[in-house]
Amino acid sequence: IMKKTKNNTTPNNINTKATKKIGNWNKYNKSLQERGNITLYISRKLITKTALAPKKTKLAGRPKKYSDDLILLILTVRTVYHLPLRQTTGFVAGFLSAIGVNWSLPDYSTLSRRMQKLEVDFCRDIRSKLNGQKLTLSLDSSGLKVYGEGEWKVRKHGCSYRRTWVETHIAVNDSRDILGLINTKSNVHDASQFKPLIRAVKHNLPAGVIDTVIGDGAYDVNEFYHYAEDEWFYFIAPPPKNATIRVTGGRRVGIKDQSGWEERNHIVSRIAEIGLESWKQEVGYHRRNIVENTFYRLKTIFGDKLRSRTVESQYTEQCIRASLINRYNRMGLPEYAG
Numbered sequence: 436i437m438k439k440t441k442n443n444t445t446p447n448n449i450n451t452k453a454t455k456k457i458g459n460w461n462k463y464n465k466s467l468q469e470r471g472n473i474t475l476y477i478s479r480k481l482i483t484k485t486a487l488a489p490k491k492t493k494l495a496g497r498p499k500k501y502s503d504d505l506i507l508l509i510l511t512v513r514t515v516y517h518l519p520l521r522q523t524t525g526f527v528a529g530f531l532s533a534i535g536v537n538w539s540l541p542d543y544s545t546l547s548r549r550m551q552k553l554e555v556d557f558c559r560d561i562r563s564k565l566n567g568q569k570l571t572l573s574l575d576s577s578g579l580k581v582y583g584e585g586e587w588k589v590r591k592h593g594c595s596y597r598r599t600w601v602e603t604h605i606a607v608n609d610s611r612d613i614l615g616l617i618n619t620k621s622n623v624h625d626a627s628q629f630k631p632l633i634r635a636v637k638h639n640l641p642a643g644v645i646d647t648v649i650g651d652g653a654y655d656v657n658e659f660y661h662y663a664e665d666e667w668f669y670f671i672a673p674p675p676k677n678a679t680i681r682v683t684g685g686r687r688v689g690i691k692d693q694s695g696w697e698e699r700n701h702i703v704s705r706i707a708e709i710g711l712e713s714w715k716q717e718v719g720y721h722r723r724n725i726v727e728n729t730f731y732r733l734k735t736i737f738g739d740k741l742r743s744r745t746v747e748s749q750y751t752e753q754c755i756r757a758s759l760i761n762r763y764n765r766m767g768l769p770e771y772a773g
Contacts, residue, residue: 458772466767
């Protein structure tokens with residue numbers, strides 16, 4: 436029998452919790468190494484005379500000197516290697532010069548300005564592989580710091596009023612791909628972004644691909660059950676512990692479900708019958724941990740802070756991160772044995 440110390444803890448902080456083992460470690464390890472390969476982002480196929488040239492338009496005014504694809508390429512390199520804009524331009528220029536390509540690259544002010552209106556399609560490759568497949572979406576939100584003190588200063592002296600956060604709302608499918616993304620202020624409730632997030636996914640994907648939407652208790656709003664019925668998808672969100680059945684009664688009509696609350700009443704009754712944990716297993720609510728893991732990956736790979744200051748640039752920065760996450764998913768993910 437293992438002895439316990441005076442504070443009732445096992446010696447040497449032994450962790451007795453079982454951990455899953457990765458079954459495809461060799462393949463997954465190679466995919467992790469490949470993420471840092473610069474040729475993954477600046478390939479020989481991409482470096483041609485016309486690949487990154489500005490597209491001709493019939494609009495009035497001076498044409499763009501640098502294409503949107505070139506701006507996106509440089510900003511992607513900046514995101515991957517965590518570089519400031521000036522250093523990013525120097526890094527890309529140095530790499531191109533080393534392989535014999537002499538391009539005129541935009542300066543940091545041009546990158547900052549063009550970033551605000553840049554459109555990033557992070558679902559382009561996902562659309563081509565759907566083939567009529569129905570998707571299960573998991574919704575959640577998390578905060579990212581825009582500017583303010585670091586953790587050490589806050590622990591030592593407390594935080595000041597200058598600490599500012601952005602709330603990011605995402606929709607993720609079972610393949611861990613980010614299909615919808617919205618940035619809001621930190622005081623915005625998750626439920627207010629439910630419909631906008633669904634509309635964002637529908638904008639990025641073909642119609643009729645959403646089969647199920649899963650959210651935590653913050654999305655437990657009766658209106659969303661009717662919205663899901665109108666949009667032809669199944670909605671899962673656990674009600675609070677004190678949830679009650681909404682009924683209407685009288686001598687003549689008798690007790691019946693209050694109009695508009697039938698679906699939620701059924702869920703509350705089912706939970707009262709078999710228990711909350713059994714209901715979660717029954718409807719597959721555990722699939723929602725995928726979106727929590729996605730936020731963990733976003734913050735681990737790219738950090739928990741946004742570099743951009745304007746709202747438009749912050750959204751572009753998040754879209755680039757989402758595009759990279761979706762690309763990393765296709766390169767290889769861990770497969771757990773057992």
